[in-house]
Amino acid sequence: MKGNVIHYFAGDHTAKGFFTLYDSCFQDTGLIYKLNGTSPCVKSRLMKRLAEASLKKGIALEMIHRSSDPEELDGVILPGLNIGFVDGDCFMGSGKDIDTDVALDKDLLAIHEDEILGLKEKIENEFSSAHASFATGLHIHDGLEEIYINQMDFTKANQLAVDLNDRFFDGVAATGRTAIVKHRFFGASTPHGVIDYIDNLTEGLDKRYFIKGRAGTGKSTLLKKIAAAAEELGFDIEMYHCGFDPESMDMVVVRELGFCIFDSTDPHEYFPDREGDEIVDIYEKAVTPRTDENYATAIMELNRSYKSYMKNGIVILQEVKRLHDGLEQIYAAATDDSKVDALFDQIKAELEA
Structure with a gap:
């Protein structure tokens, strides 16, 4: 479409x-x-x-x-x-x-009642297994974050947020309205892997800011501060949550001001490809130099481990889809x-x- x-x-x-x-x-x-x-x-x-x-x-x-x-x-x-x-x-x-x-033909569905209930139970069990695999991955990811948190200069990170808010909102008059804040996901873990709609959602915007950083470098905190400033001025906001850890933010869009700023790191890594695109590099501005090199082995092992659990969760979601397709075949025959x-x-x- x-x-x-x-x-x-x-x-x-x-x-x-x-x-x-x-x-x-x-x-x-x-x-x-x-x-x-x-x-x-x-x-x-x-x-x-x-x-x-x-x-x-x-x-x-x-x-x-x-x-x-x-x-x-x-x-x-x-x-x-x-x-x-x-x-x-x-x-x-x-x-x-x-x-x-x-x-639906309820009489036909009644014939398959036991099969339907069995498939639904299997689907719920598989979803629980996928969630557990993702949760283990997040726990390992916390260890990755700890490395970078210990190498962060939070004074510099806070100043970066102040500088960006000045750039976005300095001289912008308050609307006098109560902002409408909508919470969404731009991407998700699916049976086809992790997919996102970033290009579509940002297509009509004049400015796109690509946050580069590492786990634990405050990308979500930065986004929340920018959203808070926009909300205080009365601008409607789209807040896009992280599909891995939904309590973290991955993107803020303020359409009335024509800009977005988003976490542009794996698994949704993008690079500037049009006029108005700009990189905001937190690693460069607020992390101790050579952190990647100094902790290379630990970082590699933690990345490998947490991603293995993410991939396992995707495999389980593929099994869920297979089961769900079987369920829908029953419904289709009764439609x-x-x-x-x-x-x-x-x-x-x-x-x-």
């Missing part, structure tokens, strides 16, 4: 379990259609069709992908119309309920396509009215 559309995740399988940000993404959406039902595929299918119909009319879109299968959708937002659609299993807020199970079409027509007619 091309056009005026941005892509992101609102939930991710992380070192701290499945971490959800759906409520934040829909916080200022006036009309929310909650698609309830047992088949995620039917719900995603409806949202894809609604997104396609909106794009044909030139309507701007936000497409929220499912981290366990990024080709599927968990939500769609039409910000210009103040309307959203979301998988009811993801969103805890209120909305207009749509029962997608009307498109009446004409009833899915009727649901789509019903929602589309309401939107057009």
Whole structure:
């Protein structure tokens, strides 16, 4: 799908379990259609069709992908119309309920009830195993952070934050509004590996700042300070969490001021490739020189170890997708396509009215 559309995740399988940000993404959406039902595929299918119909009319879109299968959708937002659609299993807020199970043959599903329950139990167990593998990786990663934390000059790091905030906001008048802060993920651990939508999310911005550094060098803290300054002035902010450790930040976008600043290190390492791109190197500015060389062996071993657990988590997510595909085959055989079409027509007619 091309056009005026941005892509992101609102939930991710992380070192701290499945971490959800759906409520934040829909916080200022006036009309929310909650698609309830047992088949995620039917719900995603409806949202894809609604997104396609909106794009044909030139309507701007936000497409929220499912981290366990990024080709599927968990939500769609039409910000210009103040309307959203979301998988009811993801969103805890209120909305207009749509029962997608009307498109399913319940008698046929009853025949496969034991198989369905067995697959769901296996899927949940595999997700728990993936989370545990990611958690072990994060614990090892903490050791990597400790090396760099002990070599940090925090006075210089704090001054870097002050200098950047002066650059971004000096002379910028407060809006007088209360800022809307939306929390999202630009990337996620998926069965296809770690993927991100940074290029898409930053496409229309005048300035992009690429933070270079190492584990524990304060990239997330720097981003939080910049976001706090923008919020104090009343500018709306997009806060993108780390898909590995969701309590850390990886990117801040302030669209009204035309800039973003993000952690541009592995596994989402980017380099300037267009006018307006600039590197902010924390390692160079605030870390003891030759730290990489002085601790090379320990750094190499910790990197190798934590990445092995990350890769193992991805392998487990691949098994989850295999199991989930089997589950969806059962639902697909019980789906009446004409009833899915009727649901789509019903929602589309309401939107057009």
